[in-house]
Amino acid sequence: MTFWGRKQRELRDELESHIRMAAQDRIERGEDAVGARQHARRELGNETLIRETARDQWGLRWLETLLQDLRYAIHAAQITRLHAACCRDLALGIGSVTLIFSAVYGVILNTFPFRDAEQVTSFDIQDLSRPTNYRESLSMPEFLYLREHSQAFQDFSGESKRKFVQLLRSQATAGPPPDTRRCQARRHSGVCDGSEAVAR
């Protein structure tokens, strides 16, 4: 048994012997055994409090408090580790769900990721000079002409099969962004082969 445990046990035994002797005195004065012991115990008062106060006198209370603090610190550290694990798992969970949703949304739910996608339309080009009466693409001048003069659509956008070409003028009020202008300038003289005009 440790020094601490031995001291505690001794104190408990000492208080117990006090109660025994007090009860014995009461019995000798004529009280019944059960009543004498009950009275003796009541007379002693709060045994736990006495034990704690006596323990304070041993001068080792600081050690006991330190041990308690250490136990608490270890417990708190364990909780912190648990919290860290919880946060990590939550982050992984939220992250993976977001990733999967983004993929599903992009691939399955929203395959045409443009703003106001319901207003976007594509159109076919009738060309009676061709045997099929049909043409897939516009030349660059045709495209630019349509974009400048069309009243039915807010704006035009084209797509090159070789390379994505954005000819979209951002909005009617704002001027074309620099990238768009550069693209226009580069492609202005050429024919926009295989491009599909998309109006919106």
Added chain:
Amino acid sequence: MKTRYQNRIELLQGTLDLLILQTLQWGPQHGYGISQAIRIHSGEVLQVDTGSLYPALHRLERQRWIKASWQTSENKQRVRVYRLTTAGKRQLTHERSRWEQISEAIAGIIAPRERSSP
């Protein structure tokens, strides 16, 4: 509970050590014996609270003024008996002189009033 203590005087703070040391000068004694001795020798006036007695005993033991050992009593019971050490005897002398100072000081305060009263 209150009425039980009405005829008893609560110990003046700091006097418990003196009473314990004085009681042990008459011979080794266990905690219960000390409390009984104080009660009887004070003519049933002074009652040592157990909640104060045992912490005080352990405090005095730590000061090495008293020494404790387990013994078997006449009733074949294991009891913790305290005895006065040499340092304890010196402390008792010190505590006594301190008490005399205090009682003289208190008497000095009370006496003039007694003299002035008719």
